[in-house]
Amino acid sequence: MQFTTVGREIWRGARQAQRLAEANASDPEVQERLRKLRLVKALRESKKSWKEIQDLVGISRATYHRWQKALKEKGLAGLKPRSRRPKHLRTKVHWTPGLLIRIETLRKENPTWGRWSIWLTLRKEGFQMSERTVGRILAYLEKHRRIESVAGYLARTQRGKLKRRVNRPYAKRKPRGYEARAPGDLVQVDTLTLTLGPGSMVKHFSAIDLHSRFVLAEVHSRATAKLSEGFLSLLLARAPFPIRAIQVDGGSEFMAEFEEACCALGIALFVLPPRSPKLNGHVERMQRTFKEEFYTRAFAHPAQRAAGRAGYLPGLLQPPKASHGPGGSCSAGVFG
CATH class of the missing domain: 1.10.10 (Arc Repressor Mutant, subunit A)
Structure with a gap:
């Protein structure tokens, strides 16, 4: 061995x-x-x-x-990297089955109640807990799909009540990279609601050409698609150049007859995305000029401005200061 x-x-x-x-x-x-x-x-x-x-x-x-x-x-x-675990951790609180079942029942009976409403009801019934505890229990029940979240309930119950998207047969979004290189390439059109006094309200129609800064304005007592069609006819008659494209917002006054007229005349109609007035900045700024320099003037017959007849009010709208377009050319304004 x-x-x-x-x-x-x-x-x-x-x-x-x-x-x-x-x-x-x-x-x-x-x-x-x-x-x-x-x-x-x-x-x-x-x-x-x-x-x-x-x-x-x-x-x-x-x-x-x-x-x-x-x-x-x-x-x-x-x-070796040190542990970043907190030294003091909150000990887990074990909820009683009776409390869980009661909160679940209250939430199912009142699907939109939050933790405060449920906590107040439980306190009246004799339960002793904090509002935060009710919130944690609700989160636990939602995680395990025992109750439905408030957002999910509202989305499910109001799905049929939401505003449906309007179908625009002709209008479309402005193509990316589209620019106004000549007069008439793009005209911005918008309406402005003005209160002149008690029971006196007017709808101010404005149009501005992005290249030449040609401006046209008209006043009505209402803003309808039919009146917008009439404003389009006036714009085509007064503009010293052919109009090839118009840009509007999603207002109902630029639908129906107005959209059909643009389609029949072969004028491209661009509609803005929702909540994007900045994309119509030129006409918005022109409306501010009208509001500050024209509608602040005192007139002898203010009721005449709120006349309900279809058509503009001659002699009331005066052109603002002349502006210079691209290349230093001075643009002309037509107002009634």
Whole structure:
């Protein structure tokens, strides 16, 4: 029989491997930090500044010394990232089945109630809990699909009551990159509601050409698609150039007869997206000029401005100050 002994070097290597395993040396984060420490040490020996080292390695001077101290005191175990788990955690509160069932019942009977309404009802019934606890229970019930969220309930019950999208047979969005390169390429049209006094309200129709700044305005007592069609006829008659495209918002006065007239005349009709008045900025700014420089004037017969007849009021709308279009050309305004 032959006995063999394990050498001292083998035992030393086994203990070293055990210590490395206990220090979690195979952790990629530990190896990365050790690599950065060696790299910083090499850069410091080559007389690199700390600003250059921080840009190259990605760690600060304080971080280097903190890691170096931990490595010296604890070995590789000191390079292991510390846990960020909070020291004090909120202990889980176990809700009673009676409370869960009662909150679930109240929510199903009143699908739009929030935590405050349910908490107030429970307090009157003798339950002792906080409003936040009711909120956590509601979140638990929604997560496990035992109750429906308020948003989901409203979306489901009001789905048929929502405003349906209007079908525009001819109008479309303005193509991307479309520009007004000549007079008539794009005319912005809009309406403005003005209150002149008690029981006196007018609808101000405005149109402006983006290239020449030609402006036309008309006043009515209402804003309907039929009156908008008449304003379009006036615009075509007064404009000193052919009109090829018109841009309007989604108002009902620019549908029906107005849209049909644009289709029959071969005029492109561009409609703005919802809640985007800034895309009609030129006519919006012109309406502000009318509001500030014309409708603030005192007239001898204010009721005449609210006349219900179809047509414009001659002699009332005066052109504002002349504006200069592209190339320095002065544009002319036509108002009634």
